[in-house]
């Protein structure tokens with residue numbers, strides 16, 4: 001097997017997005033360090049948006065979660081309350 005390994009723990013950078021309206025699916029590349037919020041279905045032209053709680057269209061409609069989620073990093077998400085505890089505490 002010649003699977004290429006990144007320095008990251010093998011993130012998957014492509015995802016098959018499936019339109020919830022018409023069922024059309026298309027393979028798309030995912031940006032590593034950003035999240036895609038809008039995606040227009042090329043078949044029915046519906047503008048897809050993430051579902052509540054998801055950070056991007058790949059998390060909602062893709063076959064694979066977006067790279068930041070795969071890496072369990074915080075991405076663009078709205079969850080500002082969920083700041084990691086490794087932040088230095090100033091006393």
Ligand SMILES: [Zn+2]
Nearest residue numbers: 019022041044
């Ligand atoms: Zn569609």
